[in-house]
Amino acid sequence: MGLFLASHAFMRAGAVFADDDLSTSAVTERFVTIYDEKDSLMIKTTASTVREVLEKTSIEFTDADLIEPALDTPIDSNNFNINIHRARPALVIDGVNRRYVMTASYDPKTIAREAGLTVYDGDKIETVTNVSTNFLEAGAVSTYRLERNGGRTVTIEENLPYTTETRYDYNLARGESYLERAGEDGRRVSIYEVTFENNVEVSRTLISENVKVEPIPEIVVVGAKLSIAPEQETCVGWLREAGVPEEHLEAAIYIIYHESGCRVDATNPYSGAYGIPQALPGNKMATAGDDWETNPITQIRWMNGYVTSRYGGWPQALAFKMEKGWY
Numbered sequence: 001m002g003l004f005l006a007s008h009a010f011m012r013a014g015a016v017f018a019d020d021d022l023s024t025s026a027v028t029e030r031f032v033t034i035y036d037e038k039d040s041l042m043i044k045t046t047a048s049t050v051r052e053v054l055e056k057t058s059i060e061f062t063d064a065d066l067i068e069p070a071l072d073t074p075i076d077s078n079n080f081n082i083n084i085h086r087a088r089p090a091l092v093i094d095g096v097n098r099r100y101v102m103t104a105s106y107d108p109k110t111i112a113r114e115a116g117l118t119v120y121d122g123d124k125i126e127t128v129t130n131v132s133t134n135f136l137e138a139g140a141v142s143t144y145r146l147e148r149n150g151g152r153t154v155t156i157e158e159n160l161p162y163t164t165e166t167r168y169d170y171n172l173a174r175g176e177s178y179l180e181r182a183g184e185d186g187r188r189v190s191i192y193e194v195t196f197e198n199n200v201e202v203s204r205t206l207i208s209e210n211v212k213v214e215p216i217p218e219i220v221v222v223g224a225k226l227s228i229a230p231e232q233e234t235c236v237g238w239l240r241e242a243g244v245p246e247e248h249l250e251a252a253i254y255i256i257y258h259e260s261g262c263r264v265d266a267t268n269p270y271s272g273a274y275g276i277p278q279a280l281p282g283n284k285m286a287t288a289g290d291d292w293e294t295n296p297i298t299q300i301r302w303m304n305g306y307v308t309s310r311y312g313g314w315p316q317a318l319a320f321k322m323e324k325g326w327y
Contacts (some may be wrong), residue, residue: 034059035102038082047075050082062087066104074182092117093128094146108144116312119202152194154204160186162215168247172223183218186211186270228253233294236260242300248314255318255327256303264296277303 006159019096033042047053047082051071054061061067064087085104093113099115108125118123129142162183188211192204224247232253244252253262260266261277267274275283275292278298285292289303307317307327321327 012051021052027057032075032080032082033085034082037086044324047076049074053082059084062102062145064102076179076182080172081157088141090115090141091143092125092146093143095148111142111144112146115135117146118154119146120148121153121155121191122149122151123147125150131135151194152196153191153207156190156192157212158190160188160211160213160215162186162217164220167219167221168224170220170224170246172221172225173225174223176223178221179218180221181216181219184216186215187213232257232262238262238296241297242304244300244304246316251318252304255307255314256300258321259327262296264294264299276301277306279303279306 001120029044029046029088030321031042031044033040034053034057036059041057043057045053045056047056049071050069050192051075053075054067054071061084066087068083068085071248084115084216087104088279090101090103092101092112092207093196094112094117097105099117103111103113104113105114107182108127109119112119112125116191124147126146126147127147162185164183166179188209189208189210193207194201195203195205227250235256236249236253239249239256240246241250256262256276260276264276265274266276266278268278268280270281271280273280275285276286276296279285279299279302283292285299285302289295292298292302301310311317311327317327
């Protein structure tokens with residue numbers, strides 16, 4: 001199947017079309033070239049992902065087609081290329097069993113696995129040109145025969161999914177974010193020893209494992225600019241010196257100003273709670289330093305340890321305080 005365009009019955013190699021949204025969008029415009037078998041199409045588009053490009057150009061594809069790069073890949077550069085490998089029918093013969101599959105691959109082992117067959121180490125797969133077919137098989141473009149050779153191990157190559165890391169930008173407004181680096185899956189090769197009973201696989205034992213390609217983590221930058229009043233800047237500086245994480249400063253400021261106004265000598269006349277953390281008794285802060293009565297850094301260092309051990313962190317302590325009225 002070639003490219004299908006809503007406004008064009010067919011496409012010409014090297015054809016160039018503009019995205020209909022370009023005149024009203026302020027988003028970055030980029031040139032993207034789509035290769036579909038022997039056809040190609042270049043567009044100038046504001047689309048942000050491969051999927052959005054294909055949707056904007058009304059290009060039809062199926063789950064069996066192979067889209068490179070993947071549909072969720074960001075369009076992050078000019079002169080971006082998208083390749084569509086169209087699936088075709090294939091027949092895999094395993095003894096008396098025949099399996100049909102729609103595949104975009106040309107690798108016999110991959111095709112056999114897509115057909116739901118296990119290929120053991122030592123097995124061979126040959127392309128067959130003269131096989132008897134019925135009317136259902138007549139449409140199969142490629143036919144493969146799987147020859148079993150008594151293999152007792154199986155090699156599995158699989159994706160290692162990438163992780164997503166968050167980086168906080170304290171100069172970027174809260175609620176804003178952007179993708180700093182796209183993630184990439186890694187590849188791992190594992191070899192298993194297979195146990196058979198009556199020629200049926202019953203179990204596998206891992207005998208070796210090798211990471212061929214390490215996954216590359218995705219990095220998302222999240223805005224974390226603080227909403228701090230000018231009169232709170234000194235207290236924020238103390239928090240940083242005491243080791244409070246940047247992403248927890250706003251929660252810490254909220255708790256501290258509701259407890260003591262960030263006053264080092266604040267004293268509750270009823271309970272005797274003392275200092276910035278309103279520790280009760282105040283001398284328990286001596287574990288953080290002998291100057292606990294007068295040093296705001298020492299007091300906040302003790303308070304940081306307290307909320308971390310008791311609640312797991314400042315955000316959790318704030319959630320507790322909002323519910324109970326105290327921490």
